Structure formats: C-alpha cells, structure tokens
Amino acid sequence: MSLEIAQGEFFGLLGPNGAGKTTLISIVAGLARADAGSVSILGTDVAAEYRRARRLLGIVPQELVFDPFFTVRETLRFQSGYFGIRRNDAWIDEVMHYLDLTSKADVNMRALSGGMKRRVLVAQALVHKPPVIVLDEPTAGVDVELRQGLWHFVRRLNRDGHTVVLTTHYLEEAESLCTRIAMLKAGRVVALDSTRNLLASFSGLYLKLALEREALPEALAARLVGREGARVTLRLDSYAEIEAVLAGLREAGVGVTEFELEQPDLEEVFMSVMGRP
C-alpha cells in the first residue's frame, strides 16, 4: 500500500470491515508494527522518531474506551501530561466548550453516556493541538445531534489548517466532508482520488420517470435499469441524452407525468469499486 495525504486535507479512508483501515491507523499511531515499509508524518518516521511523530498526531480510537477512576477534567489533564504539557487548562476549557463538555468537567467518566464519552475521546486527541487528526469511525453508534456537532467542530479544525483523516462506514458522511478518498479492500488501495473525480468517474445519471402507461419504446429498453409498473429508471451517460430520451417517448406517444434526475452517490461508487474482482 502506498498512500500520501497532503497537509490540510480532509481525507477519507473507506472500506468494508477487515479491509485494513484500523490496522493502517494502528501502524501510523505506533500501536502496531508494520512487517515491512514505513510511515512518516510531516516528514517524521513513526518508528524511528516515535516521540516526535506522536506529538504530531491526535487519534480518536474506534472503541469507546475510558478510565473509570477519573473525571473528565482529570482525564484531559493526564492526557496533556503524557504529551509533556503542563498547565494546559486554558486549552482544555476551550476544547470542552466546543465539544459541549463544560458542564461535565467534574463528572466521573463512568457516569457519562456513550455520546459524551465519545466527545471526551475527541477532546483527548486534541489536548496537544496536533496538526494531524485521525478519527477512526467516530460516529459509529452516535446520535444525530452529536454527529452534526462533531462534524461542525472537525470541519472548523480542518479550516484552521489541521489535516483530518477519517474512516467511516457512513458514506454520505465521507461524501460531504472529505476532499479526497482512498478505498481499501483486503489491505490494498483499490481507489484513490478526489471525491469529485470518484463520483465523476462513476459516470452516468439516473432518470426516473412515471409514464402515462406501461409502454417503453423499444429504443429505450437498453437503458432500463429499474421498472415498477409505469415507473421506470433509465440510465444516461450525460445530461445531453435527456433530450433524446424525451424525444423518443414523444414519438411513441407516451406521456410523462413525473420526472426526476439522480446523480450517483459515493455508495454506488463504493459498491462498484468493491465489486470489482
């Protein structure tokens, strides 16, 4: 696997379970050793210069882990200390404010809901203001409100210059957030491009029509991808073809009562890429 992520990018790492997303992140974070090859963060090798590399990296782990002995504030102070930062309360307060954790500052971790624990994990990853932030499926099992709040915050971090790497199962999330995407399958990169290009490469549009009667002209049958009575879905290669389809229907004397045009989404790209042998 060879992969380069530019500074300041919002990068998506997609793939089915077992594709190697978390393994890749573990190697980057120094939690696992690579059998071969190397990883560097802003020019710093993660194995040879592990202390420097870890300071550049903020990881939000996938598992909802916490230390039941401590409060939210203690947890964040300890995390600062592990990164060599003393008296970090001003920044801790700011992070807690943005993640809506201020009212829970002195509450024991055990007493927090799952969503709140997830926010603390995000806060922990940010205590040392890392230039690179990796979120490993941060919204798995998280309610809509938190998800929105979290993305708002992460977008802001990205605008402020942080590089963000995201793994997620929610493709619409990757589609709306990431500027570039890598798709992994069985430990290999099977697609790597900007989100826009990936969507464009899966060229084509879906034209959904409701016809007056169940009579699709012969000439359009090759485009048919779905049919439910008089409702049909046709596949087009470009917008220019709409004209020809409508003309064909007019000639056959079939009227159109409803008209809807759909663009492919990342899910289709994903399914198509993953389906390749």
Next chain:
Amino acid sequence: MTGFATLFYKELLRFWKVGFQTMAAPVLTALLYLLIFAHALEGRVNVYQDVRYTAFLVPGLVMMSVLQNAFANSSSSLIQSKITGNLVFVLLAPVSYLEFFCAYVLASMARAMAVGLGVLAAAAWFVELRFDAPLWAFAFALLGSALLGTLGLVAGIRAERFDQLAGFQNFVILPLTFLSGVFYSIHSLPEFWQTLSHANPFFYMIDGFRYGFFGVSDVSPVVSLAVVGLSFVLVAAATLWMLKRGYKLRG
C-alpha cells in the same frame, strides 16, 4: 519528564482513590494474621533466643504486605487498563518505555510503603518493636517492593485475562511468600526444606528485612541484599526489553 511525572501521579491517584481497598484492607488482613498467629503460637515456637514470637512475626508480616501490595498494584493497574482498553491513551503518547516502567514501579513501591508503614504502626499497638538496624530494613523494603512491582508489571504484560493474573498471584507469589519464613525461622525446618528455602528469593527479602529489626538473621544481610538486588536487575532488564519491543502491548 512530564510524561513520567504524569503517569506516576495518575498511578498514585488511582490507588489513592480506592484507598479503602488498596491500603486499609491489606493492613487489616495483616493485623488479623498477627492476632491469630500470635494467639496460637506465642510461647510454642522458638525463633531467635531473646525475641518473642509475636515480635518476630511483625517484620515478616510487614514485608509480606509490602511485597504483595507492590505486586498487586502494578499488575492490577496494567491488566485493568489493558482489558478496558484505556492503556491506548499512554501508548498513543510520546511516553518512553523507561518512563512507563519507572512510573508503574515507583507507584507500586509507594503503595507498598504506605501499606507497610500502616501494618507497622498498627502492630506497634500490640507488640513492643525494636529497630536495631533500620537502614537495612528500609533498603530491603525499597528493593523488595521494586522487585515485586516489576514482577507485577511482567504479570500484567503477559496476562490477557483477570484469571491468568489471579493464577500467577495464587500459584506463584502467594506460595513463595508464605514459604519464605514470614511465620517461622527456616532453621526450624528439616534440612531439605532449609536448602530449598535458599532457592526462594522471597526468603532473602524477609530475612534481610527482619535483620533491620533484631540485628539477627538466618543469612548475612549483605548476601540477602545482593540476591535481591541481582534479582531486581535481572527482572527489570527483562521487563524493559519487553516494554521496548512492545511485547503484548503493541501488536
């Protein structure tokens, strides 16, 4: 240095927050041993010529508590962090393996000392104590707790489940402490068992520690200190090697 200081402080706070379980309970346990054994055996067991059995028993119990708690602290802290997964917070941070080692072992020593002093203070109510060579006692307590704190770290690193850790504690640590001369002088044993006791490093820790109280011991405190010191160096080197490689901690 901040990484070490933070991890050390976190480890201290961890056992302090549950002090009833981590400090008060072992003091009570040792006190119960003292009351029962003293009642049952005082006047029936002859140890050193001018030392009463109860007085003989106290240093043994203090050291046993020191050793067991040093082991319990690092091993239980590490296995809990491993099983709940929160060890990842330390593993993700730029904390070196040496800082990691020192923080866990020193925190174990701190708990061990606190419990040891607690047992000593409580025992002083019942028995008149003497301190013929207190520096020796202190040296053995320090080195013994460091050794057991390190062994706890090894057990915590190796174990993947709580029952594996309990197995190590019940089938290795407990027999070795009980058979080390906490409750008797090994001179009262048949020759075969005396010889075998010399192969038990716990024997040297208890015997050397007791020397600090009565100025008498089964073997020379210098020899004991050398055995304990060498054991610590060997175990610490092995542990540091494991930590450096990330054995069972980093995949």
